[in-house]
Amino acid sequence: MKTQRAARAMRFKGMIHKEWLQILRDPSSIAIAFLMPVVLLFLFGYGVSLDARSIPIGFVIDQPDSNSASFRASFDHSGFFAPRSFGSIQEAQQALAERRIDGIIWLRSNFSSSLLSGEDAPIAVRVNAVDANQARITQGYIQGAWLAWMNQYAARHGRDLPMPIALEQRVWFNAALISRHYLVPGLVAIIMTLTGSLLTAMVVAREWERGTMEALMVTPLNMQEMLIGKLIPYFLLGMGGMLFTVALAVWQFEVPFRGSFLALLGASALFMLVALALGLLISIVSKNQFVAGQIAIIVTFLPAFILSGFIFDIHSMPQAIQVVTLAVPARYLVSILQSLFLAGDVWPVYWANMGAMAILLVMLTVVVRKKAYKRLD
Amino acid sequence: MNDPALILRDVRKRFSNGDKEILALDGVSIEVKPGSVTGLIGPDGAGKTTLMRLCCGLLQLDGGALEVLGMDAANEPAAVQAVIGYMPQRFGLYEDLSVQENLDLYADLQGVPLSAREARYARLMQMTGLAPFTRRLAGKLSGGMKQKLGLACALVRPPALLLLDEPTVGVDPVSRRELWQIVYSQVQEAGMSVLLSTAYLDEAERCDEVVLLHQGKVLGQAPPAAFSQEMQGRTWEVSSERVPVRRLQTTLARQPGIIDAIINGDRVHIITAPDFPPEAINLLPDTADLQIRAVPPRFEDAFIDRLGDTEDAIQATPEIRQVEKRETGGQPIEVENLERHFGSFIAVKKISFSVKQGEIFGLLGANGAGKTTTFRMLCGLLPVSSGKVSVAGHDLRSASARARGRIGYMAQKFSLYGNLTVTQNLRFFSAAYNLHGQAQKQRIHWALEGFELEPYADTNAGTLPLGYKQRLAFAAALMHEPEILFLDEPTSGVDPLARREFWARTNALAEAGVTVLVTTHFMEEADYCDHLVIMAEGTVLAAGTPHEIRAMARTLDHPEPSMEDAFITLIQQQEGGK
Numbered sequence: 001m002k003t004q005r006a007a008r009a010m011r012f013k014g015m016i017h018k019e020w021l022q023i024l025r026d027p028s029s030i031a032i033a034f035l036m037p038v039v040l041l042f043l044f045g046y047g048v049s050l051d052a053r054s055i056p057i058g059f060v061i062d063q064p065d066s067n068s069a070s071f072r073a074s075f076d077h078s079g080f081f082a083p084r085s086f087g088s089i090q091e092a093q094q095a096l097a098e099r100r101i102d103g104i105i106w107l108r109s110n111f112s113s114s115l116l117s118g119e120d121a122p123i124a125v126r127v128n129a130v131d132a133n134q135a136r137i138t139q140g141y142i143q144g145a146w147l148a149w150m151n152q153y154a155a156r157h158g159r160d161l162p163m164p165i166a167l168e169q170r171v172w173f174n175a176a177l178i179s180r181h182y183l184v185p186g187l188v189a190i191i192m193t194l195t196g197s198l199l200t201a202m203v204v205a206r207e208w209e210r211g212t213m214e215a216l217m218v219t220p221l222n223m224q225e226m227l228i229g230k231l232i233p234y235f236l237l238g239m240g241g242m243l244f245t246v247a248l249a250v251w252q253f254e255v256p257f258r259g260s261f262l263a264l265l266g267a268s269a270l271f272m273l274v275a276l277a278l279g280l281l282i283s284i285v286s287k288n289q290f291v292a293g294q295i296a297i298i299v300t301f302l303p304a305f306i307l308s309g310f311i312f313d314i315h316s317m318p319q320a321i322q323v324v325t326l327a328v329p330a331r332y333l334v335s336i337l338q339s340l341f342l343a344g345d346v347w348p349v350y351w352a353n354m355g356a357m358a359i360l361l362v363m364l365t366v367v368v369r370k371k372a373y374k375r376l377d
Numbered sequence: 378m379n380d381p382a383l384i385l386r387d388v389r390k391r392f393s394n395g396d397k398e399i400l401a402l403d404g405v406s407i408e409v410k411p412g413s414v415t416g417l418i419g420p421d422g423a424g425k426t427t428l429m430r431l432c433c434g435l436l437q438l439d440g441g442a443l444e445v446l447g448m449d450a451a452n453e454p455a456a457v458q459a460v461i462g463y464m465p466q467r468f469g470l471y472e473d474l475s476v477q478e479n480l481d482l483y484a485d486l487q488g489v490p491l492s493a494r495e496a497r498y499a500r501l502m503q504m505t506g507l508a509p510f511t512r513r514l515a516g517k518l519s520g521g522m523k524q525k526l527g528l529a530c531a532l533v534r535p536p537a538l539l540l541l542d543e544p545t546v547g548v549d550p551v552s553r554r555e556l557w558q559i560v561y562s563q564v565q566e567a568g569m570s571v572l573l574s575t576a577y578l579d580e581a582e583r584c585d586e587v588v589l590l591h592q593g594k595v596l597g598q599a600p601p602a603a604f605s606q607e608m609q610g611r612t613w614e615v616s617s618e619r620v621p622v623r624r625l626q627t628t629l630a631r632q633p634g635i636i637d638a639i640i641n642g643d644r645v646h647i648i649t650a651p652d653f654p655p656e657a658i659n660l661l662p663d664t665a666d667l668q669i670r671a672v673p674p675r676f677e678d679a680f681i682d683r684l685g686d687t688e689d690a691i692q693a694t695p696e697i698r699q700v701e702k703r704e705t706g707g708q709p710i711e712v713e714n715l716e717r718h719f720g721s722f723i724a725v726k727k728i729s730f731s732v733k734q735g736e737i738f739g740l741l742g743a744n745g746a747g748k749t750t751t752f753r754m755l756c757g758l759l760p761v762s763s764g765k766v767s768v769a770g771h772d773l774r775s776a777s778a779r780a781r782g783r784i785g786y787m788a789q790k791f792s793l794y795g796n797l798t799v800t801q802n803l804r805f806f807s808a809a810y811n812l813h814g815q816a817q818k819q820r821i822h823w824a825l826e827g828f829e830l831e832p833y834a835d836t837n838a839g840t841l842p843l844g845y846k847q848r849l850a851f852a853a854a855l856m857h858e859p860e861i862l863f864l865d866e867p868t869s870g871v872d873p874l875a876r877r878e879f880w881a882r883t884n885a886l887a888e889a890g891v892t893v894l895v896t897t898h899f900m901e902e903a904d905y906c907d908h909l910v911i912m913a914e915g916t917v918l919a920a921g922t923p924h925e926i927r928a929m930a931r932t933l934d935h936p937e938p939s940m941e942d943a944f945i946t947l948i949q950q951q952e953g954g955k
Contacts, residue, residue, distance in 0.1 A: 007488040008428030009486070010485050010488060011485055011486050013485060014481070014482050014484075014485025015488050017481075017485075021473070021474055021478060022471065025473045026473065176600065205472075207469070210467070210469040210472075211465050211466070211469035212471060214430075214435065214469065215463070215464070215465055215469055216631070217433075217435055218433045218435065218458050218461065218462075218463035218465075219483070219486040219487055220455070220486065220487065221461045221486050231636045326380070374434070374454060374455075375434070375454075376430060376435045377434075377437060
């Protein structure tokens with residue numbers, strides 16, 4: 001019994017040692033674990049922004065007076081807009097068509113008279129809706145600015161706002177509305193998917209392709225030992241990549257981290273296991289590096305990007321797609337990460353998502369164990 | 378311990394490929410005696426690898442029983458794997474690990490105690506000659522050294538049964554001899570039982586016992602001498618002072634009553650039908666000075682004789698139009714101080730040779746000698762680093778489509794479209810060479826008829842039997858009637874019958890004035906060439922006619938060296954000179 005355990009330990013040691021040497025000698029695995037996070041962080045930290053800042057907007061004022069000037073000035077100072085004036089609505093429409101501006105605010109000649117008579121102050125808004133998301137944001141911001149100005153105007157003239165409900169907006173968790181703050185936590189999930197699924201799928205497929213798997217199979221090493229021995233180094237590599245990304249996010253990009261470190265460690269470790277199991281399954285099914293790479297990108301990487309809530313909100317997706325996202329492990333980690341970074345330890349959110357990942361892990365493990373046997377047919 | 382190390386009883390194994398079922402092993406029953414070397418011999422596709430994998434418990438049986446060292450391989454694969462050593466065909470060494478690290482890994486996996494390692498490593502390194510290279514990455518070893526390392530890894534814990542799947546394929550003759558020495562030293566020292574598969578027939582004679590496998594069936598199991606014994610009185614060598622050996626071979630091969638005729642050095646080795654007295658050969662017209670002498674039969678003779686019964690051995694050779702003699706310009710192929718570097722690695726070092734019209738020119742060497750690199754530069758597929766290449770007066774790298782149209786090329790791997798039919802492939806390749814309309818139809822008809830491909834005209838090329846695939850590839854390369862033909866390893870992995878067929882066809886081409894450049898790692902095929910160069914490590918080791926090259930190795934004790942003997946002598950001379 002004791003000698004058996006010793007032999008098993010020796011086999012484990014051999015596998016892990018070999019895998020480490022291969023990782024150290026293959027620059028691409030180091031690059032995926034440590035260079036990729038830097039590239040993605042800089043891209044998303046500085047390059048990509050989903051914030052509305054300096055939206056170019058056209059003003060058409062049919063009858064300039066003090067009211068219209070005050071209204072216009074409120075846009076100038078907001079910081080969200082870059083207003084420009086146009087002489088006529090036709091000119092502005094032309095500019096909109098050419099995408100020089102994203103929207104038009106048209107104050108017709110009755111603007112001041114309606115305002116004075118205590119009626120609503122009608123403004124006409126046209127927004128370029130080619131990019132529906134951007135249009136909605138622009139529209140919302142214009143509405144917000146208009147409401148703010150109306151409130152101000154009413155207060156100055158000692159009048160009640162001619163609106164049934166006053167809108168009071170307050171933004172929580174990300175008060176400055178900096179999109180980087182919720183993009184960067186999501187990146188951790190992307191990076192772990194890369195090392196966990198893509199790299200692992202390709203590395204295991206390489207063993208099939210080069211025939212080393214066949215040689216390994218005809219040793220006392222059993223399948224479980226082989227897989228675990230192979231995965232431990234990649235687990236550590238993925239966790240290393242995660243810690244590195246978080247460190248960069250917090251210290252370089254000044255993303256707040258409000259949750260507890262242990263919760264982060266637990267969630268990413270569980271996610272890493274799911275990603276590894278997925279990578280393993282892909283490599284077993286394809287047994288070919290190229291195919292494994294393609295499948296891993298389509299099945300793990302792209303969904304982690306698109307369907308995880310990393311960039312696009314899951315709740316605004318069509319119902320059918322929302323159901324699909326349930327099978328995307330990254331969505332659970334993204335959700336945990338966004339709350340850990342921006343809100344803190346929100347335990348109901350945390351455990352619900354952890355539970356979902358655990359279920360996925362159990363399901364994948366069952367399938368992998370069924371598919372992974374020491375045979376070639 | 379006199380029980381057989383391995384027993385197969387009526388073993389069957391099927392593979393399904395799409396909707397087609399292939400019977401890879403069809404009722405195989407063999408036994409491997411303990412403490413001896415059993416050779417599993419057969420061409421590609423005979424089922425050798427499948428049989429090996431079944432023995433390792435890597436595949437499931439579809440029928441029959443398989444017992445490894447008294448254990449059922451199907452039910453106790455783990456127990457079997459714990460006591461056997463296995464070296465798969467493409468032994469996947471970890472190329473990014475060093476020699477020592479590869480050994481350590483397998484020692485860990487096989488549970489070799491640390492205390493026993495030093496002695497075992499020392500012994501293995503001494504046997505393989507790898508001791509000076511322990512820190513080198515496995516990927517940077519030569520082909521022969523890789524193979525020896527693979528064997529060392531399989532032997533790191535001395536197994537009771539060693540299974541080697543084509544350990545010597547593509548390996549240079551020197552390394553091949555060393556591999557055999559290692560195997561035999563293990564059998565003698567440790568009483569190991571060995572099952573070894575090979576496609577080289579000459580290796581059969583090194584085995585204690587031989588199993589002949591062909592198309593999933595066992596054609597026989599016996600000591601190699603017993604196979605040869607059956608052929609007693611039927612093997613002869615024929616020579617003539619006046620007739621060139623290649624023509625003599627072609628003529629003899631067509632004679633009724635002669636089962637096989639191959640070139641062996643300056644003579645033709647023939648097998649006659651059992652009731653065909655050799656004197657009758659004297660009936661051969663116009664060859665009065667024919668000398669015939671009886672020679673002891675070889676294993677290959679028995680193999681051919683047996684295969685000949687199972688297969689239609691007609692040599693399909695189409696008619697070939699005579700190529701006009703070129704009056705102007707130099708030789709069809711000229712190579713001067715050719716070099717090719719890959720980074721700091723020099724694959725080809727300053728080689729020079731020229732090929733005359735209507736000549737078969739051979740490039741011989743083991744895998745990694747630089748043959749394929751040279752070949753690719755000649756075909757214009759790879760730019761040269763320095764030196765000059767001229768094919769039909771052009772550098773093919775920059776030549777016009779017209780100049781290229783005079784060249785035919787048959788790649789090493791089966792480079793036809795597997796999911797197109799035979800006719801569609803021929804149509805495509807002829808169209809690629811600008812043949813259309815009536816001319817195209819005629820050529821396709823010529824190919825189907827001349828290569829006897831008509832029964833397969835509408836079969837997908839991918840599902841053809843190997844020999845027919847090769848015919849099709851050959852036909853495709855000849856559709857546009859090239860003057861110069863490049864053939865890259867055309868006989869690699871092909872069974873001996875198909876190899877004979879190939880050389881008969883190539884001879885016919887040369888007779889018609891086509892210039893043929895061919896690469897091969899089968900040393901004995903050198904005798905089919907008019908001129909050849911032997912390459913090793915990127916340089917030309919020797920050049921000349923086969924007769925001249927063999928003469929270089931002639932000694933008093935060894936008056937008639939084979940091409941392989943010559944190769945080994947030349948390598949040793951070169952190393953001695955260093």
